[in-house]
Amino acid sequence: MIKSDIELTITQDTLKEFMFTLQEAQGENDLDELGSFKKEIYLKALEGQVEELTKQVEDYENLKNGVIEPFKVSEIMKLPNYIIRKRIASGRSLEELSEYTGIDVRQLEEYEEELFVEAPPSDLAKIIKTLQIPVPTPFFSMLQVKLIDLKKNIAKSLKNLETFILPEEIKQGENQSLGYLKLFSRLKGIYDEYAEKFLLDSSQPIQFSSVSSFKYKVPKGVSQELVYSYTTFATYLAKVVSTSYTVEAASFLTDYRMFKEQVLRGYGILNLESCVNYMWDLGIPVIPLKAKGGFHGACWRSNGKNVIILKQQANSEARWLFDLLHEYWHATQEPELEERSVVDFTETLSQIEQDSEEIAANNFASDVLFNGxxxxxxxxxxxxxxxxxxxxxxxxxxxxxxxxxxxxxxxxxxxxxxxxxxxxxxxxxxxxxxTLQNKNNPHGVVLKVLEERLDFNNIEDKLDREMVINLIEAE
Structure with missing residues (x-):
């Protein structure tokens, strides 16, 4: 990107050189010695350079004439680049920006060179205000909150989820402006307009019922805010994983004998690891979470794809396996529905006053385990x-x-x-x-399968990819 008139002159000179080289290459017979294939690659490389430099020159000249696209809140991660474009379109030099913000001009040069990665959030706020960039008010307020206070606000509102949601830059206290951008973008993606409630110290309770894409009755004695914050996060996580897992969903077996037969045929043993692998074979990703509270286990279906999330706190393979089989049963129900959600708030084994589906899910799980x-x-x-x-x-x-x-x-x-x-x-x-439980780190067993099965490169959004990696590293 061209940032000044000096850079424009240099780029224009470079462009002329490439255009001259391209014209000569197109008329030279000597290049025939390279062969038609290599000659074509060489010419395309030159054409690509000319096209790119031409685009940069035109872009800078448009900016100098005050032509700039409106700022999009949905693209807030592009804010550093937009700041530079806005400065140019406003007709302000770095010296003028320095005068208005009180930030040393050499410091501003470094900020732009590094796309504001290492700029203190408070300096970023000064620049945004000076250039009158219409960023969301919560984000602007967030930039003026000290890192230590921001962490406290997040810990207070997100409880055990902060480990998964906080960007590494916030955790380490380095490259803070980049970390603030990532955090706001991530929370905005998960919680939409409620993101500001996590970022700023607010005495008002967070009402999540309107955020969730599904409804359920929260049991007595369970914090509604905690339930909705966890389930909204888990819903988002489930969608990220299901979207990036490309295995086509197979038909689900509801007869426990046939289910067990398929697992044994594929893996030779019926245990937690073999059943988790079988779920992935069917196109059902299984995600383990250690975060306490909120809910016990869940099965989400989005765009016809099921995802199981297990939050069993006991270090017992038997309990994890039972929960897995229980949630699988939920995945088999109402297959004609593209969207479906079932959340279990308590131990599936000890649920009372259950509806018919919960009873059937427990019966299926026990039938698989004990041959009916x-x-x-x-x-x-x-x-x-x-x-x-x-x-x-x-x-x-x-x-x-x-x-x-x-x-x-x-x-x-x-x-x-x-x-x-x-x-x-x-x-x-x-x-x-x-004392009779197999405590062979069941959480680690499920996590290991997830790492083996999920291609992280298929998670297109970089922030989402980092969040899933955070999940694995934190666990």
């Missing part, structure tokens, strides 16, 4: 233990081994069954069930 014999196996455990809690642990181990089912999974169902049958709070079997 969940109740029989639980009763067999009680009988093996002579209906005594003290003997139940060994009974679960024996029954699970004898029936070739996962011990941790059976232990969880027995613990929940004990909980529903025994009224005393002092009598619980969850502690014993916990």
């Amino acid at each position: 014999k969940r109740n029989e196996l639980i009763e067999a455990c009680y009988e093996e233990a002579q209906f005594k809690l003290a003997y139940l642990k060994n009974a679960v181990i024996n029954i699970s081994n004898a029936n070739y089912v996962d011990t941790g999974s059976l232990a969880n169902f027995v613990a929940y069954d004990v909980q529903t049958k025994v009224k005393s709070k002092n009598q619980t079997w969850w502690g014993a069930a916990q």
